[in-house]
Amino acid sequence: MKRQAGLSFTVVVMWVLLLVGTGAGTVAWAGDVYRIGGIFAVTGPSSFLGDPEKRSMEMAIDEINAAGGIDGRKLEAVIYDSEGEPTKAVLAANRLISRDRVLAVVGTSLTPTTLAVIPIMERNRIPLVSCAAGIDITEPVRPWIFKTAQSDALAVGAIYEHMKKEGIERIGILTVENAFGESGRHQLQTKAEEFGIQIVHASSFGARDTDMTAQLTRIRGTNPDAIVCWGTNPGPAVVARNLQQLNINVPLYQSHGVASPRFIELAGDAADGIYLPTGKILVADQLPEDDPQKEVLTRYIESFESRFRMPVSGFGGYAYDAVYLLAEALKGSDGDREKIRSSLEQISGHVGVTGIFNFSPEDHNGLSSDAFVMVRIENGEWKLLDQ
Amino acid sequence: MQEILQYFFSGITAGAVYAVIALGFTLLFNATGLINFAQGEFVMLGALVLITLWKVLALPLIVAFALSVAVVALIGILMERMALRTVRKPHPIVMVIITIGISIFLRGVGMLTWGKDAHSVEPFTQHAPVEVYGATLLPQSLWILGIVLIIVAGLQFFFKKTLAGKAMEACAISKKAAWLLGIPSEKMVLAAFAMSAAMGGVAGVLIAPITMSSYDMGTMLGLKGFCAAMLGGLGSVLGAVIGGLLLGVIEAFGVGLVASGLKDVLAFLILLLILYLRPSGLLGAKSIQRF
Numbered sequence: 001m002k003r004q005a006g007l008s009f010t011v012v013v014m015w016v017l018l019l020v021g022t023g024a025g026t027v028a029w030a031g032d033v034y035r036i037g038g039i040f041a042v043t044g045p046s047s048f049l050g051d052p053e054k055r056s057m058e059m060a061i062d063e064i065n066a067a068g069g070i071d072g073r074k075l076e077a078v079i080y081d082s083e084g085e086p087t088k089a090v091l092a093a094n095r096l097i098s099r100d101r102v103l104a105v106v107g108t109s110l111t112p113t114t115l116a117v118i119p120i121m122e123r124n125r126i127p128l129v130s131c132a133a134g135i136d137i138t139e140p141v142r143p144w145i146f147k148t149a150q151s152d153a154l155a156v157g158a159i160y161e162h163m164k165k166e167g168i169e170r171i172g173i174l175t176v177e178n179a180f181g182e183s184g185r186h187q188l189q190t191k192a193e194e195f196g197i198q199i200v201h202a203s204s205f206g207a208r209d210t211d212m213t214a215q216l217t218r219i220r221g222t223n224p225d226a227i228v229c230w231g232t233n234p235g236p237a238v239v240a241r242n243l244q245q246l247n248i249n250v251p252l253y254q255s256h257g258v259a260s261p262r263f264i265e266l267a268g269d270a271a272d273g274i275y276l277p278t279g280k281i282l283v284a285d286q287l288p289e290d291d292p293q294k295e296v297l298t299r300y301i302e303s304f305e306s307r308f309r310m311p312v313s314g315f316g317g318y319a320y321d322a323v324y325l326l327a328e329a330l331k332g333s334d335g336d337r338e339k340i341r342s343s344l345e346q347i348s349g350h351v352g353v354t355g356i357f358n359f360s361p362e363d364h365n366g367l368s369s370d371a372f373v374m375v376r377i378e379n380g381e382w383k384l385l386d387q
Numbered sequence: 388m389q390e391i392l393q394y395f396f397s398g399i400t401a402g403a404v405y406a407v408i409a410l411g412f413t414l415l416f417n418a419t420g421l422i423n424f425a426q427g428e429f430v431m432l433g434a435l436v437l438i439t440l441w442k443v444l445a446l447p448l449i450v451a452f453a454l455s456v457a458v459v460a461l462i463g464i465l466m467e468r469m470a471l472r473t474v475r476k477p478h479p480i481v482m483v484i485i486t487i488g489i490s491i492f493l494r495g496v497g498m499l500t501w502g503k504d505a506h507s508v509e510p511f512t513q514h515a516p517v518e519v520y521g522a523t524l525l526p527q528s529l530w531i532l533g534i535v536l537i538i539v540a541g542l543q544f545f546f547k548k549t550l551a552g553k554a555m556e557a558c559a560i561s562k563k564a565a566w567l568l569g570i571p572s573e574k575m576v577l578a579a580f581a582m583s584a585a586m587g588g589v590a591g592v593l594i595a596p597i598t599m600s601s602y603d604m605g606t607m608l609g610l611k612g613f614c615a616a617m618l619g620g621l622g623s624v625l626g627a628v629i630g631g632l633l634l635g636v637i638e639a640f641g642v643g644l645v646a647s648g649l650k651d652v653l654a655f656l657i658l659l660l661i662l663y664l665r666p667s668g669l670l671g672a673k674s675i676q677r678f
Contacts, residue, residue, distance in 0.1 A: 203647040210594060214397045217394060218643050245525050
């Protein structure tokens with residue numbers, strides 16, 4: 001008897017919850033707000049991406065609302081956590097569309113999750129501004145899909161341009177055996193010819209390998225002018241240390257995958273002298289006053305750090321830019337998704353945290369290689385190189 | 388020539404660490420017939436505890452070294468007392484599955500204690516690398532090789548010359564007969580767990596300065612150590628050392644001369660071949676029981 005009472009109580013509670021849930025979904029849809037969805041890997045192994053992205057999106061929305069909103073209407077964010085998993089991202093996307101009835105979606109944080117939600121966005125004709133880096137998101141161009149993160153190809157371009165200036169022609173490459181490393185290797189190989197660079201040896205290492213001296217010895221044997229290492233921590237730090245231990249005096253280039261203070265901490269003094277491409281946010285204080293992004297970057301860093309009391313990372317900017325781009329596209333759209341889409345496509349010269357966006361029907365990323373700057377690590381500090 | 392020598396040095400260094408991990412497997416197998424799949428996690432704990440004690444708390448290296456190994460040995464003892472001793476029907480398969488559970492548990496503890504990021508620490512001593520015919524030999528490699536040598540000599544002495552060592556060996560041969568002869572076999576098993584865990588801790592301490600340490604580093608190292616132990620012959624101290632060094636050198640030459648992507652493939656190919664062709668390993672007893 002007692003058990004039955006407990007059961008019926010649970011059922012009643014569930015009914016109430018269900019009613020409240022759907023009720024909130026319909027009542028709040030009043031037409032006086034523009035609702036934007038967000039899907040980020042807020043928890044899970046990729047939370048270093050999703051967490052700052054979620055915070056930055058909320059911050060951007062508050063800023064826009066404080067300035068009076070768009071055409072007199074406020075923005076409202078509905079953000080879900082994908083945990084970095086494609087299935088959860090798909091669930092969140094469906095929910096945003098059918099229940100929350102959002103006008104557009106920002107996210108997701110990762111390339112696999114973005115690729116998983118693209119078909120849903122296209123079918124429902126919802127503009128998506130992704131924060132993931134994979135080049136497959138915007139190539140080939142899909143009408144409803146945009147992205148704010150720089151592609152790997154741009155990082156490779158920045159490295160090769162720097163090499164050309166330094167007169168480097170023969171390089172050895174060492175990439176990590178995962179999706180990031182594979183993409184890097186592919187871009188390094190396809191772009192080499194364009195810049196007159198010859199890859200004399202390509203090696204790889206496992207993400208958990210403890211020692212890369214054998215690979216580096218083999219690369220040294222081919223007498224390269226420089227070595228490029230493509231990976232995320234901790235592998236590249238081991239490479240930097242091994243290179244120093246083996247006393248190989250060849251310039252080492254790393255990817256933007258290690259552009260965080262953590263890398264310098266891990267590699268110690270072996271980090272000195274390493275070149276790498278990074279978004280301008282890492283060296284914002286060293287940018288010349290006339291840099292077009294300087295003002296946006298300073299404002300973003302100051303408000304992020306004072307609001308969340310944590311150091312800014314390079315990733316939150318993707319979501320921050322996405323919200324501001326959508327806000328610009330929302331102007332005069334009266335909530336019409338096709339109008340939002342077509343005005344997104346026409347945005348040009350938008351100065352963001354990540355870079356200057358020039359969208360066009362052929363380019364839905366809108367960034368050029370100046371979204372990356374080359375830095376050199378000197379005495380454990382990032383040093384901006386002359387561009 | 389210079390390159391061949393460099394691959395050899397790289398291989399010997401990695402191999403010496405595999406050898407210490409393999410010793411951990413072998414010591415425990417000798418006394419209990421168990422394979423402990425949490426051996427790799429002991430390596431992880433050894434490395435991360437050393438980093439905490441030496442780098443963060445700034446204890447002298449020798450103290451930090453000893454304390455790290457002691458902490459890991461204590462964890463080994465706790466594991467035996469709390470998770471394995473209490474099993475009602477100690478069937479080997481059940482015990483092995485419990486050790487897998489413990490490895491997952493320890494990895495979780497490691498993640499919560501030290502976070503998901505990798506940590507690094509300086510080499511034991513700040514000497515410049517030594518040049519040998521154009522190849523570079525790191526001081527840390529010399530440290531590793533020296534310590535491994537001491538451990539092997541110590542273990543040989545322990546098993547061949549001391550009463551406790553012989554008692555432990557007797558337990559391995561027949562627990563019941565040893566018990567009848569008045570050998571406290573339960574204590575011997577506990578001692579074997581402590582020594583085996585301590586080996587894992589030593590391996591972690593040795594490897595911490597040459598690589599980056601994180602909560603999930605143990606699995607692969609444990610598997611490599613297991614390969615080395617199988618290659619040399621489970622149960623043989625000398626076999627574990629030879630198996631470890633051989634595996635390290637084969638890996639380094641595989642990366643250097645064949646292809647870098649094949650490194651782990653080679654290790655496991657060797658394991659499969661050994662299991663198929665010579666299950667007792669290079670130096671192992673002719674007959675070996677597998678479950």
